[in-house]
Amino acid sequence: MSAREEVLARLRAALAGAPPVVPAPGPVPRRQGDRPPGRPELVELLRQRLVDYRAEVHRAAGADVAGTVAAILAAAGARTLVVPAGLPADWRPGTVEVVVDEDLPAARLAGLDAVLTAAAVAVAETGTIVLDAGADQGRRALSLLPDLHVCVVRPAQVVGIVPEALDRLTPGRPLTWISGPSATSDIELSRVEGVHGPRRLHVVLTDG
Amino acid sequence: MRTFLGMPTTAPAGVGHLRGDEPFPAAARKALGDAQLRRNLRHATTTIRAKSGAVIDEVPDWAELRAAGRAIKADTMARLPELLEQLEAAVTAAGGVVHWAADAVEANRIVTELVRATGADRVMKVKSMATQEIGLNEALEAAGIEPVETDLAELIVQLGNDKPSHILVPAIHRNRAEIREIFRREMPGVDPDLTDEPAALAAAARRHLRQTFLSTKVAVSGANFAVAETGTLAVVESEGNGRMCLTLPETLITVMGIEKVIPTWADLGVFLQLLPRASTGERMNPYTSMWTGVTPGDGPRQVHLVLLDNGRSAVLADPVGRQALHCIRCSACLNVCPVYERTGGHAYGSVYPGPIGAVLSPQLTGVADNASLPYASSLCGACFDACPVLIDIPSILVHLRGQAPHPRAEAAAMAAAAYTMDHPRLYAAAQRAAGLGRVAGRALPPPLNGWTASRDLPAAPPQTFRQWWAERGSGS
Numbered sequence: 271m272s273a274r275e276e277v278l279a280r281l282r283a284a285l286a287g288a289p290p291v292v293p294a295p296g297p298v299p300r301r302q303g304d305r306p307p308g309r310p311e312l313v314e315l316l317r318q319r320l321v322d323y324r325a326e327v328h329r330a331a332g333a334d335v336a337g338t339v340a341a342i343l344a345a346a347g348a349r350t351l352v353v354p355a356g357l358p359a360d361w362r363p364g365t366v367e368v369v370v371d372e373d374l375p376a377a378r379l380a381g382l383d384a385v386l387t388a389a390a391v392a393v394a395e396t397g398t399i400v401l402d403a404g405a406d407q408g409r410r411a412l413s414l415l416p417d418l419h420v421c422v423v424r425p426a427q428v429v430g431i432v433p434e435a436l437d438r439l440t441p442g443r444p445l446t447w448i449s450g451p452s453a454t455s456d457i458e459l460s461r462v463e464g465v466h467g468p469r470r471l472h473v474v475l476t477d478g
Numbered sequence: 479m480r481t482f483l484g485m486p487t488t489a490p491a492g493v494g495h496l497r498g499d500e501p502f503p504a505a506a507r508k509a510l511g512d513a514q515l516r517r518n519l520r521h522a523t524t525t526i527r528a529k530s531g532a533v534i535d536e537v538p539d540w541a542e543l544r545a546a547g548r549a550i551k552a553d554t555m556a557r558l559p560e561l562l563e564q565l566e567a568a569v570t571a572a573g574g575v576v577h578w579a580a581d582a583v584e585a586n587r588i589v590t591e592l593v594r595a596t597g598a599d600r601v602m603k604v605k606s607m608a609t610q611e612i613g614l615n616e617a618l619e620a621a622g623i624e625p626v627e628t629d630l631a632e633l634i635v636q637l638g639n640d641k642p643s644h645i646l647v648p649a650i651h652r653n654r655a656e657i658r659e660i661f662r663r664e665m666p667g668v669d670p671d672l673t674d675e676p677a678a679l680a681a682a683a684r685r686h687l688r689q690t691f692l693s694t695k696v697a698v699s700g701a702n703f704a705v706a707e708t709g710t711l712a713v714v715e716s717e718g719n720g721r722m723c724l725t726l727p728e729t730l731i732t733v734m735g736i737e738k739v740i741p742t743w744a745d746l747g748v749f750l751q752l753l754p755r756a757s758t759g760e761r762m763n764p765y766t767s768m769w770t771g772v773t774p775g776d777g778p779r780q781v782h783l784v785l786l787d788n789g790r791s792a793v794l795a796d797p798v799g800r801q802a803l804h805c806i807r808c809s810a811c812l813n814v815c816p817v818y819e820r821t822g823g824h825a826y827g828s829v830y831p832g833p834i835g836a837v838l839s840p841q842l843t844g845v846a847d848n849a850s851l852p853y854a855s856s857l858c859g860a861c862f863d864a865c866p867v868l869i870d871i872p873s874i875l876v877h878l879r880g881q882a883p884h885p886r887a888e889a890a891a892m893a894a895a896a897y898t899m900d901h902p903r904l905y906a907a908a909q910r911a912a913g914l915g916r917v918a919g920r921a922l923p924p925p926l927n928g929w930t931a932s933r934d935l936p937a938a939p940p941q942t943f944r945q946w947w948a949e950r951g952s953g954s
Contacts, residue, residue: 271484273577273578275484276483276484276578277562277579278562278563279483280485280486280580281558281559283485283486283791283795284486284791284792285794298546300539300543300747300748301542323761393762395761396762397762410725410776411777414721414725431751432747432751433744441710441743441770442708443770444769444776445767446721447750447765447768448764448765449762449764449765452716452717452718452764452765453764454630454676454717455526455647455716456631456647456717457630457654457679457680458676459529459647459758461760463677464677464681464684465630465680465718466688466691466718467717467721468718
């Protein structure tokens with residue numbers, strides 16, 4: 271008997287001899303979200319929740335993403351920026367050296383100051399942005415190794431709660447859910463920002 | 479131990495970390511003597527209870543979410559074989575390789591062989607209860623492979639030659655000053671002037687592990703959830719060490735207890751709302767990674783999933799105890815438990831401490847091997863109130879106490895009491911004797927002194943009810 275057959279046989283035997291005490295579930299009501307994506311109050315809630323977990327949030331008129339990003343990089347002292355190949359060309363700032371990720375080695379990515387990506391969806395209630403490795407976000411390592419992550423979120427991408435975000439995501443894609451900068455609660459259960467992931471997270475909210 | 483092919487089987491002894499060296503009362507007595515430990519635990523559990531309570535209060539449908547979590551898990555357990563086959567098919571279709579391990583020995587062998595096949599002599603690890611449970615690090619070391627723990631708390635435990643004492647924060651028993659000392663002593667190249675500021679300690683761990691992340695070819699992880707319908711695995715974390723391990727190496731090996739499967743993609747919505755708020759007291763943890771098999775050009779090229787039984791089939795076979803398999807490892811029950819807060823996690827002997835450990839460990843090993851754990855509770859019920867998936871831990875504790883071997887003295891005393899209560903004259907005499915016994919002090923003689931080792935014998939009243947009734951009748 272293979273281990274697979276052995277385990278499955280054990281589980282079937284376990285269930286055959288023992289009707290469950292916890293009753294088989296009927297339908298349990300689940301909140302699905304009732305606010306249309308991109309409503310100003312949702313975008314404002316997202317902003318508050320991001321700030322609460324030490325992300326920095328900026329508002330930018332659609333045409334001025336590049337200028338806003340340039341100001342963020344200048345203030346942080348970042349001189350090199352990596353971007354995914356599919357990032358909108360007019361988001362790239364002209365003030366720093368911009369490197370397009372073409373399967374760069376990890377050590378090279380880790381040596382760059384900042385990364386600029388779009389997002390797939392954002393969750394207002396939890397202050398979360400989700401990346402799905404789309405062309406304007408790039409592979410997962412890209413948003414992980416540089417110490418400063420700048421992420422641009424459009425209002426139409428902002429939903430209220432987690433189930434709405436799952437509805438909009440494609441399960442087969444590699445997904446990264448990000449809620450603030452890297453942090454830990456491992457020392458006396460107090461939250462401290464800045465461990466292995468990017469220590470600074472800036473989110474740029476556009477107006478369209 | 480005798481095993482029968484195809485029948486539910488408990489976890490084997492001699493491998494892994496489900497059994498302690500001594501019974502809970504003996505281990506707890508030592509822990510209670512450590513005032514520093516008790517201060518550290520009280521500080522940490524008080525902090526987390528306040529944070530968790532505040533973010534749970536924000537959720538309007540928390541009660542419905544808990545009910546949904548329980549319903550999904552109950553449904554999962556009732557359909558576990560078919561869901562695992564569905565998961566296997568989905569992971570395989572997405573380019574992953576699925577392995578089955580009946581117990582810890584098999585799982586350790588499978589992982590060791592997979593690492594050997596890559597030629598690597600070092601693996602980096604994401605914090606995982608399943609690999610702690612099976613003693614994977616020891617098995618890898620025995621095979622000449624160095625396991626590097628990358629979670630900050632696991633790193634503190636590994637560097638300090640210590641044992642984990644909490645499901646979420648394995649180094650909860652250490653305060654910042656102790657952590658600084660461990661780092662100064664054990665971390666190569668660390669700044670000798672390192673302060674005990676948590677931010678400075680976190681930065682030291684970042685520097686220490688950076689090169690490991692960039693150069694290690696194989697990673698081992700656990701999984702918080704596995705979605706049967708899509709083959710998607712999820713790891714919930716905070717620091718980014720999980721993202722590093724899940725993204726940068728060429729080979730990823732995930733070891734997962736079979737109860738972690740959930741039926742549908744939408745079910746993730748329930749658990750991703752429940753887990754962070756109950757666990758770290760955050761609206762959402764900083765990072766959650768989800769992957770489905772292999773994605774060309776993004777992340778590991780070899781993806782393995784090891785499905786682990788190791789006693790879970792035996793838990794499933796108990797209709798009352800089965801709900802212990804619903805646990806999502808948030809550790810809320812530890813943080814509210816008056817026993818855990820005083821003894822800490824080491825006293826439980828198993829990698830699963832606290833209330834959930836007291837019901838899970840004895841079922842995984844067979845009650846005889848962890849017979850004192852069902853008694854490591856005052857049955858106050860705080861764990862049930864805190865559990866985000868509504869596991870009725872007190873009822874399982876009582877159920878397991880019924881299965882634990884009882885001392886012969888207890889059976890003899892119960893039989894004597896039953897006989898006495900059946901015979902009114904004997905009963906009256908016994909009550910009078912108990913009244914006289916007040917002069918004997920507040921402890922029982924052997925073999926009954928176990929009862930009074932941790933509590934005083936209540937003083938017998940000066941007069942029994944029967945005596946009072948008789949005197950009252952004559953006086954009126």
